[in-house]
Amino acid sequence: MRNAKIRTKITLWFALVLALVIGITVALLFSVGETVARDGARTDLKEVVTENGGQVRYTENPSRIDPHASVIPWGSGTLVVKTGFLDQFNGVDCGLYDAQGQMLFGQKMPSVSGGTPDFQDGKLRTVQAGKKHYYLLDRAVKIDGQGEVWIRGVIDREYDRELFLRVYRLLYLFLPVLVLLASLAVFRIARRLLSPVEDIAEEVGHISRETDLSRRVSIDTGDNEIRSLVQAINGMLERLEGSYRSGKQFTSLVSHELRTPITVILAQSELALEEDPPEEAREAFEIIQKQGRRVNKGLDSLLQFIRLENLAEVYEMEEVNLSRVVTDTCREFHAVREKNIRLQAETEEDVRIRGNASLLRVLLENLIVNAYKYGVEDGVIRVSVAEESGEAVLSVSDDGIGVAPEDRERIFEWLYQANPTTTPKGGSGYGLFIVRAIAELHGARMELDSAVGEGSTFRIRFPALQAAGLP
Numbered sequence: 149m150r151n152a153k154i155r156t157k158i159t160l161w162f163a164l165v166l167a168l169v170i171g172i173t174v175a176l177l178f179s180v181g182e183t184v185a186r187d188g189a190r191t192d193l194k195e196v197v198t199e200n201g202g203q204v205r206y207t208e209n210p211s212r213i214d215p216h217a218s219v220i221p222w223g224s225g226t227l228v229v230k231t232g233f234l235d236q237f238n239g240v241d242c243g244l245y246d247a248q249g250q251m252l253f254g255q256k257m258p259s260v261s262g263g264t265p266d267f268q269d270g271k272l273r274t275v276q277a278g279k280k281h282y283y284l285l286d287r288a289v290k291i292d293g294q295g296e297v298w299i300r301g302v303i304d305r306e307y308d309r310e311l312f313l314r315v316y317r318l319l320y321l322f323l324p325v326l327v328l329l330a331s332l333a334v335f336r337i338a339r340r341l342l343s344p345v346e347d348i349a350e351e352v353g354h355i356s357r358e359t360d361l362s363r364r365v366s367i368d369t370g371d372n373e374i375r376s377l378v379q380a381i382n383g384m385l386e387r388l389e390g391s392y393r394s395g396k397q398f399t400s401l402v403s404h405e406l407r408t409p410i411t412v413i414l415a416q417s418e419l420a421l422e423e424d425p426p427e428e429a430r431e432a433f434e435i436i437q438k439q440g441r442r443v444n445k446g447l448d449s450l451l452q453f454i455r456l457e458n459l460a461e462v463y464e465m466e467e468v469n470l471s472r473v474v475t476d477t478c479r480e481f482h483a484v485r486e487k488n489i490r491l492q493a494e495t496e497e498d499v500r501i502r503g504n505a506s507l508l509r510v511l512l513e514n515l516i517v518n519a520y521k522y523g524v525e526d527g528v529i530r531v532s533v534a535e536e537s538g539e540a541v542l543s544v545s546d547d548g549i550g551v552a553p554e555d556r557e558r559i560f561e562w563l564y565q566a567n568p569t570t571t572p573k574g575g576s577g578y579g580l581f582i583v584r585a586i587a588e589l590h591g592a593r594m595e596l597d598s599a600v601g602e603g604s605t606f607r608i609r610f611p612a613l614q615a616a617g618l619p
């Protein structure tokens with residue numbers, strides 16, 4: 149979850165909150181609905197029983213009886229039940245009884261009190277019959293000098309609740325579907341809203357990989373937040389580019405300014421040495437010469453780096469026999485006796501690419517120098533060139549210290565040196581940067597296979613000659 153994308157997190161949180169809100173609302177509605185339903189059942193019962201009380205009367209004069217009414221002989225006269233007597237209404241069953249529980253009119257009740265009437269005037273009770281619960285209400289109708297008859301009404305306690313229950317069941321059934329649909333909608337919206345952020349990350353990644361600080365992020369969605377983010381990134385790139393450029397200008401100036409005095413110092417000490425000076429002076433001149441050469445080498449690298457900017461303009465691209473570049477370069481290294489490492493070249497003949505032979509030599513030299521530097525005593529360096537499915541593949545392998553996974557991308561950065569404790573002294577941190585710049589100029593892809601303690605293989609895949617645009 150911690151590593152999940154923001155849009156997934158938003159969707160999950162939304163789904164959780166939505167499910168909670170709907171769940172709580174439905175639960176609240178349920179409890180309120182239940183109370184309302186029970187109140188409704190009781191009110192209906194009271195109304196029907198009270199209403200029916202007014203529909204029963206006693207008469208001893210048969211001529212005044214409504215022809216539609218029901219008549220029941222009672223005592224010395226007649227009980228008249230008017231047509232308005234509701235024996236079944238709104239779930240309420242209602243009946244008329246004599247004091248002994250004998251039904252005179254209306255609906256037969258569920259057997260609610262084991263047969264004994266147990267009438268209680270005006271008292272609403274809850275009774276059980278079988279598994280069901282009922283509300284029950286009796287009402288006595290007094291008849292002058294003749295005792296009383298009873299009206300009894302019952303209603304299933306769950307009568308109104310049934311309706312609510314059906315609605316709730318439907319709601320609970322639809323809850324997951326509802327949450328799922330809403331979450332899907334939120335996921336799509338979040339994806340749309342956040343896609344500019346992904347595009348920005350991709351563009352910035354591109355700029356950083358290509359180390360092209362003159363490029364800017366061009367995404368504009370019209371949203372204020374995205375626009376401010378893009379402006380902030382572009383502002384930062386502008387400042388970076390400014391300081392990078394002035395740094396380079398400064399470096400260029402310094403290297404050119406130092407070049408002449410160093411050349412003079414070297415020439416003078418050479419001359420002095422040729423004059424066969426006394427022992428102490430010779431030692432001093434030799435030190436001057438050694439240090440001078442070091443400074444000169446440093447200046448070379450600095451200038452090389454500065455020129456990398458306009459490699460494409462300075463160096464002409466033409467058809468190059470890569471196999472020959474490899475053979476020639478390796479031959480120059482055969483005299484090297486460092487750490488007793490052997491250098492083996494395995495070259496397929498006449499592998500040709502479009503490129504610049506001098507730059508390719510610099511690329512290869514840097515890789516071979518590194519292989520010596522980070523190689524082990526009595527190790528082997530293998531340099532090979534071959535054609536593989538239309539690509540020209542140049543590779544330099546060593547059985548040296550290897551590169552840790554977390555450093556594999558970074559070692560190609562300017563001045564980056566992996567773990568300085570294992571890095572031998574004398575490194576500069578820009579060898580691989582130059583290698584990558586040259587590879588990119590040739591439209592090649594760089595690959596690195598490495599295992600710490602086992603060695604590294606730097607592989608460069610150049611496009612086939614035809615694909616590179618030469619006949």
Ligand code: ADP
Binds near residue numbers: 521522565575604
């Ligand atoms: P450096 O001058 O330090 O060698 P590079 O740019 O040539 O600078 O290399 C950058 C870093 O990459 C080095 O400091 C080293 O840690 C690592 N590296 C380069 N080549 C190898 C190799 N063949 N084996 C192991 N590590 C290497």
